[in-house]
Amino acid sequence: MSSIAISGFKTRTIATDRSDSLRPLALAAPLLLLLAFSFGAPIVALLSRAVYEPTIANALPRTVAALRVDSARGVPGEPVFGAFAADLKEAQAAGAIYEFAKTLNTRLPGARSQVLRVARLAGQDRGVTKEAIIKAAPLLGEDQSWSAIRTGTNRFTSFFLLSAFDLRWTDQGTIGAVPAHQAVFTRVFGRTFLIATLVTLATLALAFPLAYVMTNVRPVIAGIVLVLVLLPFWTSILVRTAAWTVILQKYGLLNDLLLWLGVTSERLELMYSRTGLIIAMTHIQLPFTLLPIYSVMRAVQTSQLRAAQSLGARPFTVFRRVYLPQVMPGVLAGCLLTFILCLGYYITPVLIGGASDQLISNFIANYVNVELNWEMAAALSFVLLVSTLGLYVTMTRYLGLDLFKMG
Amino acid sequence: MKLIYRTTLLALASAAIVAQIQPAGAAELTVMATGGEWQSALRKAWFDPFAKKAGIQFNEQEYTGELGKIKAMVETGNVPIDLVTVETSTVLQGCDAGVLIRLDYSKIADRSRFLPGTALDCGVGIDVYGDVLAYDTTVLKEAPTSVLDIFDTKKFPGKRAMRKAPAQNLEWALMADGVPIADVYKVLGTPDGVDRAFKKLDTIKKDIVWWEAGAQPPQLLASKEVVMTTAWNGRIQNAIDKDKRPFAIVWNNQIVEYDMIAIPKGAKNLDLAYKYLAYAAEPEVSAQLGQHIPYGPVMSDATPFVPKDVLPKLPTAPDHMKAYLVGDVEFWGDHGEDLVKRFNAWLAQ
Numbered sequence: 001m002s003s004i005a006i007s008g009f010k011t012r013t014i015a016t017d018r019s020d021s022l023r024p025l026a027l028a029a030p031l032l033l034l035l036a037f038s039f040g041a042p043i044v045a046l047l048s049r050a051v052y053e054p055t056i057a058n059a060l061p062r063t064v065a066a067l068r069v070d071s072a073r074g075v076p077g078e079p080v081f082g083a084f085a086a087d088l089k090e091a092q093a094a095g096a097i098y099e100f101a102k103t104l105n106t107r108l109p110g111a112r113s114q115v116l117r118v119a120r121l122a123g124q125d126r127g128v129t130k131e132a133i134i135k136a137a138p139l140l141g142e143d144q145s146w147s148a149i150r151t152g153t154n155r156f157t158s159f160f161l162l163s164a165f166d167l168r169w170t171d172q173g174t175i176g177a178v179p180a181h182q183a184v185f186t187r188v189f190g191r192t193f194l195i196a197t198l199v200t201l202a203t204l205a206l207a208f209p210l211a212y213v214m215t216n217v218r219p220v221i222a223g224i225v226l227v228l229v230l231l232p233f234w235t236s237i238l239v240r241t242a243a244w245t246v247i248l249q250k251y252g253l254l255n256d257l258l259l260w261l262g263v264t265s266e267r268l269e270l271m272y273s274r275t276g277l278i279i280a281m282t283h284i285q286l287p288f289t290l291l292p293i294y295s296v297m298r299a300v301q302t303s304q305l306r307a308a309q310s311l312g313a314r315p316f317t318v319f320r321r322v323y324l325p326q327v328m329p330g331v332l333a334g335c336l337l338t339f340i341l342c343l344g345y346y347i348t349p350v351l352i353g354g355a356s357d358q359l360i361s362n363f364i365a366n367y368v369n370v371e372l373n374w375e376m377a378a379a380l381s382f383v384l385l386v387s388t389l390g391l392y393v394t395m396t397r398y399l400g401l402d403l404f405k406m407g
Numbered sequence: 408m409k410l411i412y413r414t415t416l417l418a419l420a421s422a423a424i425v426a427q428i429q430p431a432g433a434a435e436l437t438v439m440a441t442g443g444e445w446q447s448a449l450r451k452a453w454f455d456p457f458a459k460k461a462g463i464q465f466n467e468q469e470y471t472g473e474l475g476k477i478k479a480m481v482e483t484g485n486v487p488i489d490l491v492t493v494e495t496s497t498v499l500q501g502c503d504a505g506v507l508i509r510l511d512y513s514k515i516a517d518r519s520r521f522l523p524g525t526a527l528d529c530g531v532g533i534d535v536y537g538d539v540l541a542y543d544t545t546v547l548k549e550a551p552t553s554v555l556d557i558f559d560t561k562k563f564p565g566k567r568a569m570r571k572a573p574a575q576n577l578e579w580a581l582m583a584d585g586v587p588i589a590d591v592y593k594v595l596g597t598p599d600g601v602d603r604a605f606k607k608l609d610t611i612k613k614d615i616v617w618w619e620a621g622a623q624p625p626q627l628l629a630s631k632e633v634v635m636t637t638a639w640n641g642r643i644q645n646a647i648d649k650d651k652r653p654f655a656i657v658w659n660n661q662i663v664e665y666d667m668i669a670i671p672k673g674a675k676n677l678d679l680a681y682k683y684l685a686y687a688a689e690p691e692v693s694a695q696l697g698q699h700i701p702y703g704p705v706m707s708d709a710t711p712f713v714p715k716d717v718l719p720k721l722p723t724a725p726d727h728m729k730a731y732l733v734g735d736v737e738f739w740g741d742h743g744e745d746l747v748k749r750f751n752a753w754l755a756q
Contacts, residue, residue, distance in 0.1 A: 098503035109745030110596075112503075113737055181605075184752035191755075250632050271632070272616055355571065355617050355754040363751070369475035371744055372504055 047385070050160050050378035056152040059100035060087045064153045073171075074143045081130040081140075085122040092119045106373060107148045107159065114139050147171050160379035185363070185380065189387075192359045195278065196342035200335050202282040203289035207334065211294040226294075233287040241348045244280040245271065248352065272354040280352050281345060288341060289334035296330030336395050340388055360384055435464035436679050438490040438668075439477075442469040443622050444645050445666075448699035449492075449533075456695075457686050463679065471620070472497065477671050478506050486673035489680040496574070498530030498667045499740040507669040514681040516688035516706075522665075524733065525705040530667035531684055532705035534696055537722030537731075538575045538664060540657040541643040542635040543628050553659040553730075555583040557635060558611055568627045568636035571617035573750040574739055575637065575662050578732055580607035582660060592735045601746070605753055617754075628654055641700040644720055658727040664734045665705060697721060 057064060062083035070076040091097040097119050105112040114137035121136050122128050134141040151159065151169055162168055162175065166183040170176040177183065210229075214222045232240055247253045248270040255267045270276040300323060308318045346361040353359075360380060367377035438454065440446040446469065458465035468488060470476055474497050480486045493501065501507035507529040512518050518526045525532025540554040547563065557567050557579070569576050578591050584607045586594050594600035616633050618624055624638035625646040640661075646652040668687075670680050686692060693704040694712035701720035704713065718724055722731075739746075 095505070099505060102500070102503040105741065106744060110741050113741045181749055182752055184748065184755055187752075187755050249630060251630055350619075355615075356756075358751075358754075366747075366751075369471075369473035371747065372474050372478055372500060372506075373744065 046374070047378050047382050049375045050382050051156055051158070053103070053157050053160070053375050054155040055099055055103040056149070057155045059091045059096055060084065060149075060153060062087050063149075067150060067153070073147070075141060075146055078130050081133050082128070084140075085118065085128040085133060088115065088119040089122040092123055102372075104149070104152065106376075107152055108139065108145055111137075111139055111145070144171055160375045161382070163376065164379045164383045185360075188358070188360050188363055189383070191357075192343055192384075195274070195281070195345075195357070195359065196339050198278055199281045199285055199342050200289070200339045202278060203285050203338050204331070204335055206282070206286060207290040207293055208331070211290055211297050214294055215297045215300075229287050229290060232283070237284060238347055240284055241280060241351050244276070244283070244352060248276045248279070271352060272357075274353070274357050277349060277353040277357050280348050281342060284348065285338045285341060289338045292334040292337065293327065293330040296327045300326045332395065332399055336392070340392065343384065343388055434462065434679070435466055436490065436676055436683060437466040437468065437488045438492070439468040439470050439488045440492040441472045441621075443620075444642060445621070445700055448641075448696060448702075451699050452695040453687055453692065456692075457683055460686070461679070461682065474501050474504070474506060477501065478504060481506050481672050484673065486671050486675065488671060489674040489676045490683065491669055491671055492533065493530060493667050493669050495524075495527070495530070495665050495667055495734065495736045496739045496743060498527050498669055499736055500743075501669065502527075502529035503740075506672060508672050508674070510670065510684075511681070515684045520688070520706055520708060522705050522707055524736070525665050525667075527667065527736075530669040531688070532665040533668050533687065534666045534702035535705060535722055536664055536666065536702045537640040537658065537727065538570075538637060538662040538734075539640045539643070539722075540635060541624060541628060541638045541654055542657070543631070544653045544655050546631065546634055550655065551635060551657050554579060554637070554657055555660050556657070557637065558583040558607065560611055560614055563634060565634035566614055566616050566632065567611065568616045568618050568624060568633040570637055571619050571754075573746040574734070574743070576608060577601070577604040577746065578662060578734075579637075579660070580604040582732070583607055588660075588730065588732050591732060592738050596738065596742070601749070605749070608753070625650075625652065625654070628652070640720075640722055641702050644701045658722070658729075658731075660730050660732070661722060661727065662732045662734055663722055666702070 060083075063080060066080040066083035067076060070080050088097060091100055097116065101112045101115040101119075104115060117136045118128075118133055118140070121132065139145045147169070151157070159168070163178070164185050166178050166186045167175050168178050210225070214225050217225075245252075249255075250267050250269065250271065252271075254270065255264075258264045259267065270279070304322055305318055308322045309315075313321065343359075344361055345359055346365060349357055349359050349362055361384075364377045364380045364384075367373045367380065436458075440449060446467070450467065454465045454467065457463075470491075472492075472494060474493070477488075477491060478501075480488070491507075493507075498507065502509070509528050510531065512526065515531060521532060522535070525535075538554075540551060540557055542551060544550070549562070551557075551559075551563060556563060557569070577595055581591050581594055581600065581604050582588060584603055586600075595604060616627065618627060618636065621639050621642050624636040625642055627633045627636055629646070629652060640656055640658075643654055643656050647654050668684070670677065674680055688706060690704075690706050690709040691712045693706040693709040696702055697704070697713050697717040697720075701717060703721040703723040704710065710718075713721070719726065721727070
């Protein structure tokens with residue numbers, strides 16, 4: 001009897017445990033579903049464009065089949081050209097020719113108008129020869145064009161992701177660097193991380209002493225300082241950036257002031273420069289670094305510092321051994337927050353940065369809005385997202401920091 | 408239960424009311440343009456008069472001329488605009504991507520009445536503007552005589568502003584390097600020609616401030632941030648005429664371009680949009696814009712209707728057409744993406 005009762009009791013506790021852990025999940029389910037549908041799904045759909053580009057394969061079914069029986073390299077024979085002409089003719093009739101031409105042009109600069117010319121030619125009569133096609137489209141007589149078309153007929157492609165690292169498939173079937181004059185993204189990624197690092201360090205240099213002062217003055221004064229820090233924080237980022245334009249420009253407030261004080265003898269070029277960009281970004285990011293530091297500093301008990309001092313520790317030792325370890329989580333959280341936000345900066349580099357200060361977001365925006373090459377934009381976003389998440393995981397794993405537990 | 412019925416009934420009733428309101432407001436046309444001085448000129452010259460004439464409501468939106476926004480509308484099947492102003496190269500791009508519809512010219516005007524290159528498959532020209540050089544007469548004692556003087560840092564030292572794009576700048580670079588105007592696009596179509604153009608731009612790279620919006624060049628001149636800048640002629644002319652700025656325009660070696668208007672795929676008021684395009688193609692109407700911003704008409708029969716005092720300010724005035732290049736849309740359709748990437752790589756170096 002008693003054993004049955006005990007096992008019954010046990011089952012009940014397990015059941016209660018399970019429902020205890022399920023209940024919060026069930027309560028959060030609507031939110032999680034909303035996030036998955038409105039946030040997760042669109043991101044996945046957009047990022048999948050980085051590796052899935054079916055336009056070329058869809059437009060060239062016959063060519064794909066003909067290429068399969070042709071040799072693997074170089075300019076193919078007559079049957080492939082015949083199939084190519086037939087495909088283009090059909091694509092033109094279906095209205096798909098322009099999108100195909102534009103997509104091919106991304107991989108094969110200059111191909112757009114030549115492909116359209118071949119399509120017009122194919123539409124006129126039936127027997128279009130290889131010779132006639134190459135005459136209308138000289139690009140199609142080159143080996144490298146056909147290796148571009150061959151790789152393009154794969155619906156799943158590594159082209160855009162490789163491009164994001166300034167790499168490409170060479171004619172020999174190996175991965176190599178793109179020509180130097182086309183290499184841009186590795187440099188821009190490097191620049192993005194460099195500027196994010198510099199801004200993070202600058203905000204830290206300002207925020208740490210400020211937070212320390214705020215914890216050690218009278219609450220009224222601390223409150224006033226906090227409002228002064230938060231006031232710009234509540235202002236739109238665009239407004240703050242525009243305000244910095246007024247201050248930094250050649251005939252602006254800062255230059256006027258420096259000249260009047262006699263600090264400089266001629267006007268500094270602060271607009272459209274990296275210095276100006278870092279100044280403005282540091283100002284915008286300051287609250288993000290400051291607030292986590294301030295919140296942990298307030299929690300440090302002064303009695304511990306006094307205890308350390310009374311046990312004979314020098315001020316620097318107290319700071320290093322007692323104070324710093326306690327505020328470190330706040331410092332790391334603030335720095336990580338600022339660093340990650342800096343990686344995505346867009347409007348400030350546009351307005352204040354020079355041509356060589358544009359960050360990766362500016363390039364993503366250009367591909368989305370101007371070039372209509374959403375595949376390339378997706379590939380760059382993917383690299384940015386993965387490196388940001390990687391950084392976050394590394395920080396939480398190895399430095400024992402958890403932003404979710406911070407709050 | 409009763410409450411639920413009542414609420415449902417109420418919801419249905421209000422839906423019915425909303426549905427009834429909709430047709431009453433149907434006689435409206437929505438246009439999206441690139442804003443600024445130019446859009447207000449379009450409004451005064453064409454939008455308001457057409458709205459009055461057709462008895463409709465003319466709504467306006469603004470954007471920065473980027474096709475991505477229209478593509479997103481078309482892909483999601485929610486196109487709240489009927490007309491959109493675009494640059495010539497954008498028309499070609501939008502045509503290829505299936506974002507803009509192929510126009511039925513029988514509903515607009517005879518194609519032969521348009522200036523060559525202004526009646527495209529997916530876009531109709533609305534005005535002729537010039538990419539020119541502008542400077543502040545109080546800053547430069549000696550006047551530049553050609554747009555190509557922007558490459559002469561010895562004679563004209565100081566910062567100069569150019570549009571942050573390869574188009575026009577590469578053409579000018581080749582012209583400054585001695586390529587005859589007639590051969591510019593032929594040379595630029597070869598890898599050596601592109602190298603040559605970038606090499607020429609290299610010589611002034613450290614002195615260039617880059618602008619992106621059309622409103623920036625007059626501001627850059629006014630704040631004395633630069634000594635000279637490339638610009639769209641209308642923005643500078645309006646700064647001279649309306650804001651009384653001491654600016655001057657250099658026309659020699661200008662690049663002539665056209666602004667276009669197009670209909671996005673899935674536009675809801677297609678008939679009305681066509682009616683507007685037909686209206687704007689009437690010679691007398693086409694000539695109206697020049698009074699508000701000095702851009703020329705694209706209708707070949709409109710010139711007699713342009714006011715006498717406006718004519719000499721237009722890019723097409725005989726004095727301004729001594730040496731000029733017409734922007735090649737097909738070339739930029741082919742090489743645009745590639746050259747933009749190379750241009751960005753060059754900027755980053």
